[in-house]
Amino acid sequence: MKAIKSQAELESLRKKLSKKLNPKVKIVRVCIGTGCAAKGSKRLYELLCEAAKEAGENIKVEAKCVGCHGFCERGPIIVIQPGNIIYQRVEEPDVGEIFRETVLGGRVVERLLYEDPKSGKKAKTEEEIPFYRAQQRIVLAENGRIDPTSIEDYLIAGGYGALSKVLNGMSPDEIIKEVELAGLRGRGGGGFPTARKWRSCREAEGSDKYVICNGDEGDPGAFMDRSIMEGNPHSVLEGMIIGAYAIGASQGYIYVRNEYPLAVEHLRKAISQARELGLLGENILDSGFSFDIRINRGGGAFVCGESTALMASLEGRAGEPRAKYVHTVEKGLNEKPTNLNNVETWTNIPAIINRGGKWFASIGTEGSKGTKVFSLVGKVVNTGLVEVPMGMTLRQIVEEIGGGVKEGKKFKAVQTGGPSGGCIPAKHLDARVDFDELTKLGSMMGSGGMIVMDEDTCMVNVAHYFLNFLKEESCGKCTPCREGIAQMLYILDRITRGEGESGDIEKLETLAGLLDETALCALGTTAANPILSTIRYFRDEYKEHIAENRCPAKVCRNLFLYEINAEVCTGCGICKKNCPEIAITGERREPHVIDQEKCTKCGTCFEKCPFTAIMKV
Amino acid sequence: MKDERIMKIIGRYEADAGMLIPMMQDLQAENGYLPPEQLRVLSKKLKVPLSRIYHVATFYSSFRLAPKGQHEVTLCMGTVCYLKGAGKISEAICEEYSIEPGGTTSDRLFTLQAVNCVGACALAPVMIVDGKYFDGVSTESALKIISGLSLEPATGTAEVEAGG
Numbered sequence: 218m219k220a221i222k223s224q225a226e227l228e229s230l231r232k233k234l235s236k237k238l239n240p241k242v243k244i245v246r247v248c249i250g251t252g253c254a255a256k257g258s259k260r261l262y263e264l265l266c267e268a269a270k271e272a273g274e275n276i277k278v279e280a281k282c283v284g285c286h287g288f289c290e291r292g293p294i295i296v297i298q299p300g301n302i303i304y305q306r307v308e309e310p311d312v313g314e315i316f317r318e319t320v321l322g323g324r325v326v327e328r329l330l331y332e333d334p335k336s337g338k339k340a341k342t343e344e345e346i347p348f349y350r351a352q353q354r355i356v357l358a359e360n361g362r363i364d365p366t367s368i369e370d371y372l373i374a375g376g377y378g379a380l381s382k383v384l385n386g387m388s389p390d391e392i393i394k395e396v397e398l399a400g401l402r403g404r405g406g407g408g409f410p411t412a413r414k415w416r417s418c419r420e421a422e423g424s425d426k427y428v429i430c431n432g433d434e435g436d437p438g439a440f441m442d443r444s445i446m447e448g449n450p451h452s453v454l455e456g457m458i459i460g461a462y463a464i465g466a467s468q469g470y471i472y473v474r475n476e477y478p479l480a481v482e483h484l485r486k487a488i489s490q491a492r493e494l495g496l497l498g499e500n501i502l503d504s505g506f507s508f509d510i511r512i513n514r515g516g517g518a519f520v521c522g523e524s525t526a527l528m529a530s531l532e533g534r535a536g537e538p539r540a541k542y543v544h545t546v547e548k549g550l551n552e553k554p555t556n557l558n559n560v561e562t563w564t565n566i567p568a569i570i571n572r573g574g575k576w577f578a579s580i581g582t583e584g585s586k587g588t589k590v591f592s593l594v595g596k597v598v599n600t601g602l603v604e605v606p607m608g609m610t611l612r613q614i615v616e617e618i619g620g621g622v623k624e625g626k627k628f629k630a631v632q633t634g635g636p637s638g639g640c641i642p643a644k645h646l647d648a649r650v651d652f653d654e655l656t657k658l659g660s661m662m663g664s665g666g667m668i669v670m671d672e673d674t675c676m677v678n679v680a681h682y683f684l685n686f687l688k689e690e691s692c693g694k695c696t697p698c699r700e701g702i703a704q705m706l707y708i709l710d711r712i713t714r715g716e717g718e719s720g721d722i723e724k725l726e727t728l729a730g731l732l733d734e735t736a737l738c739a740l741g742t743t744a745a746n747p748i749l750s751t752i753r754y755f756r757d758e759y760k761e762h763i764a765e766n767r768c769p770a771k772v773c774r775n776l777f778l779y780e781i782n783a784e785v786c787t788g789c790g791i792c793k794k795n796c797p798e799i800a801i802t803g804e805r806r807e808p809h810v811i812d813q814e815k816c817t818k819c820g821t822c823f824e825k826c827p828f829t830a831i832m833k834v
Numbered sequence: 835m836k837d838e839r840i841m842k843i844i845g846r847y848e849a850d851a852g853m854l855i856p857m858m859q860d861l862q863a864e865n866g867y868l869p870p871e872q873l874r875v876l877s878k879k880l881k882v883p884l885s886r887i888y889h890v891a892t893f894y895s896s897f898r899l900a901p902k903g904q905h906e907v908t909l910c911m912g913t914v915c916y917l918k919g920a921g922k923i924s925e926a927i928c929e930e931y932s933i934e935p936g937g938t939t940s941d942r943l944f945t946l947q948a949v950n951c952v953g954a955c956a957l958a959p960v961m962i963v964d965g966k967y968f969d970g971v972s973t974e975s976a977l978k979i980i981s982g983l984s985l986e987p988a989t990g991t992a993e994v995e996a997g998g
Binding site: 251252254256289435439475477530533535536592595600635666670679682686690819820 | 851852853854855856859882886889890893894895896897911912913914916917922926949950951952953954955956957958960967968969972973
């Protein structure tokens with residue numbers, strides 16, 4: 218494609234591309250996000266392409282690969298137009314039928330539709346599925362609709378319109394004011410007002426300035442940014458170009474996790490397409506503004522989510538954070554003024570410019586505006602990506618969108634904010650999703666991981682998991698974090714082994730307070746949240762571990778036993794056959810018995826028993 | 835001849851020491867690990883102390899200083915995978931093959947890598963074998979998938995039967 222040099226040329230190209238769209242062409246959209254691709258959606262795409270080719274002249278079919286729809290658990294997902302019919306859990310043998318019945322015949326294949334487990338009603342379109350119905354999509358609006366590897370698709374959807382708008386008539390100050398009016402706060406975790414950061418960076422002294430997109434999504438249990446980068450990479454670029462113009466930066470960086478190969482691939486493609494069209498590079502749309510973006514892959518260090526550590530990594534050093542008495546907006550990357558925002562923050566920018574800050578501010582709560590994308594995962598019926606307006610209650614997300622806890626179990630807690638966040642119990646399920654409210658509850662918004670836990674989850678074990686994670690990921694630069702986390706983990710280790718002592722809980726609280734006050738970076742100061750929040754809401758569970766040597770959820774191995782219920786056991790012998798320690802004895806058709814001396818509590822018998830005769834006591 | 839490769843990588847980034855990490859990533863992508871003699875060349879050419887290069891190499895979990903096995907088995911240890919039993923799966927693999935997480939079997943059949951989160955939580959527990967994702971794995975299915983791996987005399991990855 219030829220480079221475009223003005224707003225008029227961009228609009229005429231957009232018109233030309235839109236005209237080429239033939240409404241009679243039937244479109245089959247195949248999700249190739251990591252979730253669906255893992256279940257073989259790329260092969261489905263190939264098969265559908267072949268089928269489309271063979272369809273002949275009089276019927277036009279286009280197979281299209283699109284980014285994540287969010288409903289990953291139900292993947293691979295295919296959407297067919299006309300009708301927006303959504304098929305889930307599609308497998309290779311289904312392709313022929315889908316093509317023959319739906320694409321050619323216009324009939325619906327009932328068995329591939331989503332069925333509401335509660336009402337048993339089948340849903341034909343996204344709008345009919347409760348998982349999507351309660352969502353409000355701004356950031357994910359085009360995810361699942363456009364081909365992420367095609368700039369044409371993005372343009373047809375109105376892409377780069379916001380960029381053209383700012384370059385033709387908005388001053389940098391006006392842009393910042395618009396973002397301020399929107400009330401946008403950083404989506405990476407901290408929730409710092411975006412406009413304030415931009416203004417400080419704009420006003421900082423120095424000519425070379427940088428903007429950075431933090432795509433080092435390190436929180437385990439979160440994949441919002443991955444899906445955005447994979448599913449709509451141009452929206453990230455557009456946000457960054459607008460930001461760079463407002464700040465006066467000439468170079469941008471996207472720092473992406475090494476574990477996200479598809480995101481890197483799609484971003485690379487998007488950058489080269491944008492360069493070719495003249496939307497990146499010298500004198501963008503003849504505005505006199507020049508800007509380019511480079512991608513750096515992360516090295517697999519959680520601490521690089523911390524801005525100063527990420528910048529150290531970009532400079533080719535180990536990702537150790539530094540104290541922030543000198544702000545990065547003044548002295549960041551290479552000692553130059555640097556503005557860093559998270560993927561989701563950048564993606565909100567084009568929408569704010571297009572529809573106005575006032576519109577954006579009309580969504581959400583007093584202190585938290587717009588929407589937030591969460592990865593709703595764990596022991597919940599519907600898992601996947603959900604984008605909801607700020608202010609929605611946790612209960613609505615978990616029960617309405619998520620469909621409640623899996624297998625009819627009891628809800629125990631929802632964990633937000635990753636290793637820096639905390640666990641929120643059932644009694645606070647009516648809390649609203651809002652930066653300040655979640656902080657008040659001892660957790661935090663974080664980047665958007667939302668992990669549902671059921672009655673089978675041991676909260677001490679969860680705290681132990683996060684502390685272990687943080688111990689591995691602590692960079693070791695400051696003593697409170699390096700030694701404090703290790704000490705807390707040591708105590709937790711003892712408690713989960715059944716060697717807890719009275720006073721342990723208080724010791725944990727003291728250490729946690731110390732970390733909060735003295736650690737160098739946010740990774741250290743928030744490291745205690747998983748412990749403090751679980752102690753705050755589940756103190757009794759800690760006490761049971763320590764005083765009674767009992768793990769009520771039956772997770773901590775030393776604190777429960779496997780036993781065979783003689784009344785239920787049929788003596789089939791399956792447990793005996795599978796026990797790796799030969800700890801089970803019993804005659805055929807007679808109740809079996811576990812030798813507690815030999816049992817290592819591997820849980821094999823528990824999983825294998827077809828009669829659920831094995832109990833945890 | 836070996837130096838040629840590293841020189842090419844250095845050239846790719848215009849010998850910019852700030853691009854040390856991408857260079858090391860490329861070096862690892864081509865060799866499977868970071869060969870010490872190549873790191874020495876890198877140090878000399880970029881005028882970056884070798885100690886700093888090793889600091890970087892040992893700081894980031896994706897770098898490795900020893901050759902890996904022929905197959906790469908990655909087990910996700912993210913919160914959701916963990917809650918759904920990834921810890922037990924890891925233990926079982928380690929016991930079966932007498933390795934530690936991050937280690938390589940003595941016959942170099944495979945390297946077991948535990949990563950924090952692959953961002954595919956809806957599929958938990960997730961195991962990735964040579965780039966192929968297996969969702970909802972159990973101890974049993976994970977061991978079965980690995981037992982299907984074989985050592986190949988030439989380079990190249992073995993096809994793995996779908997499972998999980």
